[in-house]
Amino acid sequence: MKRDDWKDNEYIDQLVEELNASGANVVVGTLDKLINWGRANSLWPLCFGTSCCAIEFMHLGAARHDMARFGFEVTRNSPRQADLLMVNGTITYRMAPVLMRLYEQMAEPKYVIATGSCNISGGPFIGSHCVVQGLDKLLPVDVWIPGCPPRPEAMYYGMMQLQRKIMTQKYFGGVNRQEKLKDFLAEHPEEAEGLK
């Protein structure tokens, strides 16, 4: 794939535009860049492998494809240490609560990659009585990777698009503060009670 093709992503262009429109402070902007560079190159995935796609993800970790080159190799088994939820495989009705719980346990800023056609639409199991027909029914997803299973190269493409997205995001006052304390307390009165 040519580099120009890789850069062809309207969604990210739009992000950049938004960023430029609101204008960035020179100091904060530079710091943003530095932090984002670090964040994008050390994404720690929570490996949430449920089925076939997970085996291809294992290939990504092995010698030939070696995801350590991109800073993905620190796959975490605890959601608290992960930046990225990599959903490899079908999500069924029985699994959905578990997935949601893990997602909620992850610290902000967090990202989700949905791998495989199962997660896009139910894929081969479309119409099944117990397969979640598309991960967007449950979670906000950043990158979709089509394939059944996607080739390791395709997984890289998707993961690198996420890196691009992170690099264009506004960190200070942006993703590091997705929820203001005030808003949070307004939504969760029981927590506010606790603070008093």
Place this chain on the structure above:
Amino acid sequence: MNLQEKIASLCPSATFEEGEYLLVNVADKEWHSLAESLKKELGFDYLVSVTGVDWNESLGCMYYLTNTETNEKVSVKVATTDRENPMLHSVSDLWKVALIQEREVYDFFGIVFIGHPDMRRLFMRTDWVGYPLRKDYDANPELNPIRLDAEENEDDSFVVTEDENGKLTKTDYKIFSENDYVVNFGPQHPSTHGVMRLRSAVDGETITKVVPVCGYIHRGIEKLCEGKTYPQTLFFTDRMDYMSSCQNRHCLCLCIEKALGLEVPRRAQIIRVMFDELMRIGSHILAYGCMAMDMGATTAFVYGFREREQLMDIFEKTTGGRMSQHYHVIGGVAADVHPDFIKDVREFCAILPSKVKEYHTLVTGNVIFKNRTIGVGVIGKEDVISYGTSGPNGRASGWSCDVRKRAPYAIYNELNFDEVIYNEGDSFARYMVRMDEVMQSVKLLEQLCDMLEKEEGNEYIAPKVPKIIKLPAGHWFQEVEASRGAFGVYIESDGGKNPYRMHFNSPGLNHVAAVDKCCAGYKIADLITISASLDYVIPDIDR
């Protein structure tokens, strides 16, 4: 006296149907006593499969039994016409494999088994409404939305018992008592090899009981198959046990071909078997890598995957797919092999023995590895037969259960290979069986390369495969040796384009049933090594 006469003398009211196997129709009230004599007097010690079927006018089960000494086979049909409160007698006291397979039938059809000690749902959530494989199942999504709350009452189970006068009593109970200290493991854990959940009661560090909770990747494949045409159903086999996708698909193809009476060209058979064996090597290498990784030896994983990548290249050249090949089709294979195929396979076979030696140097002699596997997770021969734990796990306990030898299919009877048997029955033996089987597969592939060369240019698919495939009314059962054991397909057809009922009898489900038996009495840390050595693949269990 032939088998039919023997059974007739044991149970005069039984009726018989000839077919690929003798089919015995028996009323439910006589089923348990017949089962007992089948096992004790006629030596049918291996219950291959329990398949629930909804025949509209009745609900019931097909049981496939095998005598492991003589390889005799028989099938039994037991049904009930009561759709409101269907009940059958359980045979789980005779064959342990029925413990889990009858639970599957209960989950899908709502048939309660009298005398079964643990009637919980197996794959569906505990609060699921309805029994999905019944023909009158209400698929309204409002009844069963995506529920995001935890499952309550997951400990609740019940047992229905019958006294001498035939009076039934239902007793509710909890699978764990109040004093049990329960350790939960999974469903999302890197060492469960997927989304298995094992709940174990421990006494100090010693495991007293393990309760597997399945269904976290239950995708409803059997139900989906009923709405698909036969060529479409092939698609799912690659996604059940993705480490034996070729064998699974081979099995379904064989079953459909058997029903159609279709002759498969010899060249296609050779190619199929070659892919099966390549797949087996890939699966055993992965099992090796993962088992070592579960014990902390990450390097072994990288070495194993090095050879897997080479294997993937061979697959990819011919089929275009790395993991899911979709290569076997009804009547043969989808396309001819790549011109380099034989050369590549020969090269692969040439290097593999030295690589396997490397694996042994890395892991097998290691003190930690030995201490954690030798004498751990022992299961005896009688138990593996009773639990139906076939494949490498069964052979590690001295049970000669290889379908390639027991009931040769395709061209296996022309090939020269040994069935690897160990007698220890511990984790180490299970590991060693796999490593030795890799070498046997190499031996097979070398012979197959020679055979394929002789068939150069011949047909790779039967010339007369019908465009629209309709099976005659009837039912068929076919087994092959997948990477993890005997994989079976049951097809029931009503003469239409779609299967009336399609059941996949996966080896993994039986392995999971045996986890409790293997682990009881060992330490909680051994749970990891034991389940790694059993090497189950979860989508194969849950389907």
